[in-house]
Amino acid sequence: MLWIGSRTEQAMGVESSPKIVIVDESPVRAAILEEGLREAGYTEVVHIGEMQSLLARIYALDPDIIVIDLENPSRDSLEQMFQVSRAVRRPIAMFVDQSDTASIQASVDAGVSAYIVDGLKKERIKPILDLCVSRFNAFAKLQNELDRTKHALEERKVIDRAKGVLMKVKGLTEEEAYVLMRSTAMREKKKIGEIAQSILTASELLK
Amino acid sequence: MSPPLHIGFIPLVDAAALIVAVDKGFAAEEGLDVTLVREVSWSNVRDKLNIGLFDAAHLLAPVAIASSLGIGHLKVPIAVPFNLAINGNAITVSPALHAAIMAELDGDRFDPMATARALGRVVAARRKRGAEPITFAITFPFSTHNYQLRFWMGAGGVDPDEDVRLVVLPPPFMAQALEGAQIDGFCVAGPWSCIPVDRGVGRILHFVSDILVRAAEKVLAMRQSWVDRNPQAVAALIRAVSRGAGFVEQDRTETARILAHPERVGVVPRSSCDL
Numbered sequence: 001m002l003w004i005g006s007r008t009e010q011a012m013g014v015e016s017s018p019k020i021v022i023v024d025e026s027p028v029r030a031a032i033l034e035e036g037l038r039e040a041g042y043t044e045v046v047h048i049g050e051m052q053s054l055l056a057r058i059y060a061l062d063p064d065i066i067v068i069d070l071e072n073p074s075r076d077s078l079e080q081m082f083q084v085s086r087a088v089r090r091p092i093a094m095f096v097d098q099s100d101t102a103s104i105q106a107s108v109d110a111g112v113s114a115y116i117v118d119g120l121k122k123e124r125i126k127p128i129l130d131l132c133v134s135r136f137n138a139f140a141k142l143q144n145e146l147d148r149t150k151h152a153l154e155e156r157k158v159i160d161r162a163k164g165v166l167m168k169v170k171g172l173t174e175e176e177a178y179v180l181m182r183s184t185a186m187r188e189k190k191k192i193g194e195i196a197q198s199i200l201t202a203s204e205l206l207k
Numbered sequence: 208m209s210p211p212l213h214i215g216f217i218p219l220v221d222a223a224a225l226i227v228a229v230d231k232g233f234a235a236e237e238g239l240d241v242t243l244v245r246e247v248s249w250s251n252v253r254d255k256l257n258i259g260l261f262d263a264a265h266l267l268a269p270v271a272i273a274s275s276l277g278i279g280h281l282k283v284p285i286a287v288p289f290n291l292a293i294n295g296n297a298i299t300v301s302p303a304l305h306a307a308i309m310a311e312l313d314g315d316r317f318d319p320m321a322t323a324r325a326l327g328r329v330v331a332a333r334r335k336r337g338a339e340p341i342t343f344a345i346t347f348p349f350s351t352h353n354y355q356l357r358f359w360m361g362a363g364g365v366d367p368d369e370d371v372r373l374v375v376l377p378p379p380f381m382a383q384a385l386e387g388a389q390i391d392g393f394c395v396a397g398p399w400s401c402i403p404v405d406r407g408v409g410r411i412l413h414f415v416s417d418i419l420v421r422a423a424e425k426v427l428a429m430r431q432s433w434v435d436r437n438p439q440a441v442a443a444l445i446r447a448v449s450r451g452a453g454f455v456e457q458d459r460t461e462t463a464r465i466l467a468h469p470e471r472v473g474v475v476p477r478s479s480c481d482l
Contacts, residue, residue, distance in 0.1 A: 073377040075248040076347050079279065080375035083348040094280060105258045
């Protein structure tokens with residue numbers, strides 16, 4: 001559903017770049033998105049990362065499009081703001097194209113949602129939303145990689161400490177300690193990190 | 208086992224029957240593999256239910272109606288085969304507003320009509336001296352809280368659109384906003400009314416059950432199309448949640464312990480209000 005009202009596309013100026021507000025508490029993700037929008041030629045982009053005075057700032061900025069991350073608890077407040085037409089100068093509604101549920105699904109999957117002013121044409125919104133979805137997905141991928149790397153580093157530390165315990169208690173060399181953990185992991189069908197953690201837990205208990 | 212089900216909820220006591228049904232294993236005993244997903248906004252719950260990321264959801268009763276009518280979002284017919292809660296909301300106000308209402312009271316303080324009239328006089332006095340309007344928080348535009356608060360103040364002659372300001376806040380943020388004086392009062396379900404009382408920053412003015420008897424509150428909502436395609440899973444889920452509701456009635460201590468988990472409601476069961 002697109003909000004169709006009195007304001008026409010012409011009245012807003014077809015040539016001018018729509019004013020886009022990004023509501024996101026993650027500064028990194030907002031920067032990635034802002035950069036993408038600017039590269040695509042959207043010059044008027046403002047990021048709001050502080051939720052305290054969110055509604056007042058949106059009112060003052062008077063944007064054409066609001067992009068918000070779905071993990072943001074302020075989303076319900078935004079919906080209310082748009083329900084109460086007096087709260088904003090121009091009626092705003094969530095961007096929902098009933099004929100294109102796939103793109104709605106893609107945006108919710110990516111964790112982003114868009115609200116638009118009355119009268120803005122679907123053809124103008126779609127590329128912006130698509131860009132937001134791809135940037136949000138790119139950010140999520142980076143985040144996953146970072147988490148995996150952090151996890152791998154943590155696991156490495158645990159394995160090193162467990163090796164130390166085995167070397168001390170059983171008088172093994174570093175190589176032997178590692179081989180012992182690896183063969184135990186294979187026999188018990190567990191990860192070597194889990195075996196290392198069990199060794200550390202046990203050595204704590206037996207102290 | 209049926210295919211895995213994803214069910215969304217908002218951290219509120221009135222999701223108890225659903226949460227207990229899953230965490231006590233009642234759903235699993237019905238052959239259901241349910242994953243509960245804690246959400247941060249009703250908008251998210253609605254959207255994820257509407258587009259099929261959730262198979263079912265703990266939902267505000269008015270949102271089910273709004274979705275079925277296509278107001279505010281996609282038009283998706285929603286079925287509500289189980290009611291999760293009756294009542295449970297309260298109107299909580301700051302100690303200052305409580306005192307102001309009590310000072311203007313011309314009847315029984317437990318009579319909602321008397322407090323609503325008193326609110327009307329407080330509103331008029333504030334307007335006369337040019338003060339900011341009183342701000343009340345609700346949880347969502349399409350919510351019982353919104354309608355109940357409006358119904359109460361409207362009965363006392365207060366126009367909710369003109370005389371006061373109504374804002375939306377997520378339930379877990381209400382107490383903090385009251386303490387920080389961003390709002391003067393709110394209408395919400397448990398446990399979020401009890402927290403400002405415990406902290407001494409709010410007073411419960413009325414339980415909404417004093418105003419409306421047996422008002423539907425949260426429902427177990429599903430897409431009608433999903434219900435039509437999965438009658439057995441729907442029946443199994445209703446059996447499990449019904450058993451969960453029975454358990455909540457019988458063992459509130461264990462229920463409170465289950466709800467206290469950070470992945471569920473995440474509030475420790477030590478509150479001045481009974482569960």
